[in-house]
Amino acid sequence: MVTLDKIYHAAFVLKDVVRKTDLIAAPRMSKHNEVYLKTENLQITGSFKVRGAGYKISQLSPEEQAKGVVACSAGNHAQGVALAATKMGIKSTICMPDGAPITKVESTKKLGGEVCLVPGSYDDAHTKAVALQEETGMSLIHPYDDEYVIAGQGTVGLEILEQLPDVDAIVVPIGGGGLISGVALAVKSLRPEVKIYGVQAAGAASMHAAIKNGAYQTLDAASTFADGIAVKTPGENTYEIIKEYVDEIFTVTEDEIAAAILALMEKQKLVTEGAGAVSVAASLFKKLPIRGKKVVCIVSGGNIDVTILSRVITRGLVMSGRKADLTIALEDKPGQLTLVSEIISGCGGNIVSVFHDRSDTNMAISSCFLKLSLETRDQEQIEQIRASLTAAGLQLVSERV
Template sequence: MLTLDKIYHASYVLKDVARKTDVLYAPKINPDANVYLKTENLQNTGSFKLRGAYYKISSLSDEEKAHGVIACSAGNHAQGVAFAATKNKISSVICLPDGAPISKVEATKGYGAQVVLVPGVYDDAYNKALELQKEKGYTFIHPFDDEDVIAGQGTIGLEILSQLPQTDAVVVPVGGGGLISGIAFAIKSLNPKIKVYGVQAEGAASMVESLKEEEIVQLERVNTIADGIKVKEPGNHTFDLCKKYVDEIVTVSDDEVAGAILSLIENQKLITEGAGAVSVAAVMFNKLPVKGKNVVCVLSGGNIDVTILSKVIERGLLKSGRSDTLVIQLEDKPGQLQGVSAIIAQYGANVTSVNYEKASEGSNITDCVLRINLETRNFDHILSVRQGLEQAGFKLI
């Protein structure tokens, strides 16, 4: 049974293993609220998952430890279990979806685990882990639906209350629900007035749907850049705890997540993965009633693959009006490009690439098409550049 005493005990067990991560003031996230960031992306192994995994493994009997442990994960729980098992001198096997970022796969191996890649998503990896558990006799470490794991994650709630006693609201990423269950239980047990909000990706809103239907719902498919919360079905314990202790769970789009990742890089000099940034996305894009409040966003992890990061930054630039593509129909004669360039320079935009194409069917035979990619300041800047070109007689298509 989950109790406050168990969470305090977890905090004691973790004191020499898990960092007490900083709570940083972040005024640029949303000017209408006092936003703080709980930086679990800077935790050992790069994610909060270490807390629950280590506390669970530390609670195992000698016989259970002797059998070794097995887990399934989209990546972060895998690293937490591998780290905790190696620290406790026991063997670990981790089942990961074959689409997990390469960086997470290699990091898991680096912490000493044997990795089994399973075709599909988290839930397929989960089923494979259960199969191997029965076959080999391993001890299974669930990523979220286990009260010891939830207690370990709940230590974050204790830290937030000690670091920022004037907290009005805490915003937490939600996949299977282990993180928010632990945090919500700890915070509501100590100060019921503090609001606890959850955030899921639109493409993986299993807890949102379950709470709406008032029963656990399994989604047919999940699709989001936030791979750490790409879960088809919440757990039994986590569903019950969210229903009882969480005030509201909202969703954010992948575009909003990309915008949040970009904002954290530029304004806070912090790298987060998609799952780690959903809490910030919800506050940035006003999905929650936090105006004038002291709100803590939990950055749950920072293990983003570099190749994915570059795509996310590109998408974030588009989402925030920091880049634009102009497609201009021109008469194919000397001096046209010079005229376009002069106007772009006049308005202070920066050209990053230019592509020239012969006009397509349906336009004049002497026409051409100019495709120009720009770096811009914001959407107002994009509008001024476009209006300047149109006023000069250029046709944007």
């Protein structure tokens, strides 16, 4: 069983293994409540996962440590296990799906882990890890559904109460449920009045569905770019703890996650991965009953693959009204482009690309489609531009804002 005493013991064991990450005020993230960020994205491995992995490995017997450890992970747990094992002089083998971000694979190797890439999904990697455990006698370090792992993650909750004793609510990302289970048990045991809210990606809301339906279950698929929380099967132990200690679970969309990543970069100078940003996304898009409250959002990880970061930024710009694509039907005659440019510049917008399409079969022979990409300030400015173009007699054929 996970107990408060075990979480305190984990904090003692981990004091020389992990960072006590900063809790920073983020006044620019909300006008309606006092937001703080628990920056686990700045943890040693770029994620909170090293806490649970480190505590679990520390509690293995000398005989178990001599045989080594095996784990399965899409990246963050892999790095946590590799670092903790290497610090203790223990061999680690990490099974990762072959589609895992290359940065996480390479980081795991640099931290001393032996990486076994497995074709397929996380579930395939888990099957391989179990097979290796049975073949070699190595100890399997589960990423979330283990009492020692949960206790290690619970040290985040202890730190938050120490850093902000009068906190009203804590918002926690959920994948398999290890982090929120440990945080909720620690915080509710000491401050039962503090609200604990969980957040999942809408395309991988396994724990949300389980709690809503009152039954533990596995999703048919987990679809989200937030790979750190793309979990089809939540933990059985974590499910029971969440039922008892977590107040409510919410979901956020892919676009909302992207907008949160962009907001954290621009307003707080923090790089986060999708899983790490879901707590902030829930706050930004007013999913939570936290108006007027002192709220901590746990930013659980920062290991985003740079190859998708540009796409995430673009999506975030669209979601926040900073980018818009417009298609305008024009008479193909001199002066039309000048008219459009003057209207948009007069509204304060900036045209970054222009494409004249005279080949579309849906338009008159004497017409063209003018396709524009704009940099804008916010949704209000986009609406102003649309209204001004329409008032000038121009026809907006299609738009993406």
